Amino acid sequence: MTPADLAATVLTATRAVFVTRGLDVSLLPESTTVERPRNPEHGDYASTMAxxxxxxxxxxxxxxxxxxxEELSSLPGIKSVEIAGPGFxxxxxxxxxxGVLARNVVLAGHEYGHTDRLAGQNINLEFVxxxxxxxxxxxxxxxxxxGDALARLLxxxxxxxxxxxxxxxxxxxxxxxxxxLYAAAKGLPTPEDGYGGEYIAEIAAxxxxxxxxxxxxxEAEALETFRVEGVTLMFAEIKQSLADFGVHFDTYFNEKDLHDRGELQEALDRLREQGHVYESDGATWLRTTDFGDDKDRVLRKSDGDWTYFAADCAYYxxxxxxGFxxxxxxxxxxxxxxIGRMKAMVACFGDDPAANLEILIGQLVNLVREGEPVRMSKRAGTVVTLEDFVDALGVDASRYALARYSSDSQIDIDIDLWTRAKSDNPVYYVQYVAARSASVARQAAAxxxxxxxxxxxxxxxxxxxxENDLLKAIGEYPAVVGSAAELREPHRVARYLEDLAGDYHRFFDKCRVTPMGDEAITDLHRARLWLNDATRTVIANGLGLLGVSAPERM
Incomplete structure (x- = not known):
């Protein structure tokens, strides 16, 4: 029985009590939750429904x-119910x-943890x-x-x-x-406001x-050639580096298409129909201050050029x-x-900024070696790149390390920590359970x-x-996935996996799965093998949501 199953049972029992006593059933919530008590001696789960x-x-x-x-105690699967304090x-x-949860998890396999919590929502997720x-x-x-982890979670x-x-x-x-690119190809210095780094010379060549x-x-014709060919080459490289990182997008959307298809004019016309566009000083403006922006925004400049904000409007x-x-x-x-201008723009279209737009802000991340920031890329010259990051940590450690923290917190990623094969390395600690549980299964088969x-x-x-602690932890996984998706916080999955890994290690130390020596195989060994394999299923599923592998050997 998962916490969700028990919560549903509590709600059903509450309804039965309300009906029996003639109480107003409209007061009942659509759903409820149960929590694990801080002190295990108080029981397996606690409810505050009363x-x-x-x-x-x-x-x-x-x-x-x-x-x-009284009602709950009469139901199958409930051993006892005690009342504490004012009504816990x-x-x-x-x-x-x-214990039956172990079997259910193994049989569910990859699907365990999937829910319909956000069913019916059609979300466009733009990142990078x-x-x-x-x-x-x-x-x-x-x-x-x-972003990729969040897409998987959603x-x-x-x-x-x-x-x-x-x-x-x-x-x-x-x-x-x-x-x-043109300057690099001709052997000239980088323009004052241009881009430097070895990659410029590589693409120019x-x-x-x-x-x-x-x-x-x-020159004008050459610049156009470098523009078209250079952007094509650069973007192909970006797509490949993301693919090597395990990130694939459903859509790569070109801003230029918005211009070519006349979508900026279409957006302007729509906003004008809504009554929020005006002309001033030869330019076309959107009155975003009507919806909380600190100033109105120009859509089209007096020289006829569109602004970046106009493209933002058209893209939205x-x-x-x-259909999103x-x-x-x-x-x-x-x-x-x-954020302010985008929320106001959504309102100008007649949409609800709270319902139709969500902007997530991520803080800075630093790559650190021996306590000192790694600031310079060998190739890009001024920044650390995706390739630098992966070269330093590997794909699995990079993805786990970046997804492990709330995105609104600044973080330092210590290369020394994330590359060592020790339990203080979080990704190693979790992946070791994937490998250990697979090893136990191989030993059992042998x-x-x-x-x-x-x-x-x-x-x-x-x-x-x-065993009980491990089962409780496994049972919490679907709720963790659901809350991480709703709150847009993949780090909740990582922290859960680390807690689950700890419960598995303690189970492994105290509860032997395979028989020793000539000991006969018993139903307890088989039951523990179900639990072992259920743990591996959850570890693999959780790591999969983060885009991290669950190795069978380490």
């Missing part, structure tokens, strides 16, 4: 708790009800979206790990998710990129290789036209001021121990304290 509803129903909470305890219900499950003027830098690496919680990378291939930064006559062209409208009800955008700390048929499983034999 305290929540007693006064509302006109019944003393302890009196309601007494009635609930401390619930103990019988061993069979608790680095300009194609250089490799993905360390800030983008964090969003690649967190899908596991039942949402329909489209992941998207906004490819900013229009504007002044692309002009500077083209000029930097590749452009020349693909178009040998480019340097013989008039495009997502909504594609909620647009989630992940941005770096330097974009905090972006001596002829199998789980047997599901109907022959004896869950009531799993009565050891450490």
């Amino acid at each position: 305290m929540q509803l007693g006064k509302k129903a006109g019944v003393a909470p302890r009196e309601l708790a007494s009635a609930l305890a 219900l401390n619930i103990r499950l019988d061993a069979a009800a608790a 979206s680095a300009n194609p003027t250089g490799p993905v830098h360390i800030g983008g690496v964090r969003w690649a790990a967190v 899908r596991a919680a039942g949402a329909k998710v489209g992941t998207e990378y906004y490819f900013n291939d229009a504007g002044s930064q692309i002009d500077r990129f083209a000029k930097s 590749a452009v020349v290789g693909a178009a040998p006559d480019v340097l013989e062209q008039p 409208l495009d997502k909504r036209k594609r 009800e909620k647009v989630v955008i992940m941005l770096g700390a330097d974009h905090h001021g972006y 001596v002829g121990l199998t789980r047997g048929e599901p109907d022959d499983f004896r869950p009531e034999l799993l009565v050891h304290e450490k």
